[in-house]
Amino acid sequence: MKTRDDVVLxxxxxxxxxxxxxxxxxxxxxxxxxxxxxxxxxxxxxxxxEKPSWELICEMLEAAKVYE
Structure with missing residues (x-):
C-alpha cells in the first residue's frame, strides 16, 4: 500500500x-x-x-520516465 508520502519520495x-x-x-x-x-x-x-490510488500515482510517475 502506497501513501501520499510515498508519492513525494x-x-x-x-x-x-x-x-x-x-x-x-x-x-x-x-x-x-x-x-x-x-x-x-x-x-x-x-x-x-476505475479508482486512482497513491500506488497508481507512483506507478504512473515511474512509468512516464521510460514509456514510449
Whole structure:
C-alpha cells in the first residue's frame, strides 16, 4: 500500500535520478514526460483502472520516465 508520502519520495527520487543520469530516461524533457504519462494512462492496461490510488500515482510517475 502506497501513501501520499510515498508519492513525494517517488517524485524526489525521480528528480535525483534525472539529475544524476539523464541518459537513462526515455523522456527527459517535461513535454516528453507528460506525453508519456498521458499515453501510459490511456493504454489498454490502464483503461480498466476505475479508482486512482497513491500506488497508481507512483506507478504512473515511474512509468512516464521510460514509456514510449
Amino acid at each position: 517517488t517524485l524526489k527520487s525521480l528528480l535525483a535520478d534525472l539529475s544524476r543520469d539523464r541518459s537513462s530516461w526515455e523522456n527527459p524533457s517535461l513535454e516528453r514526460y507528460l506525453d508519456a504519462m498521458a499515453a501510459w494512462l490511456d493504454s489498454a492496461r490502464m483503461r480498466n483502472t
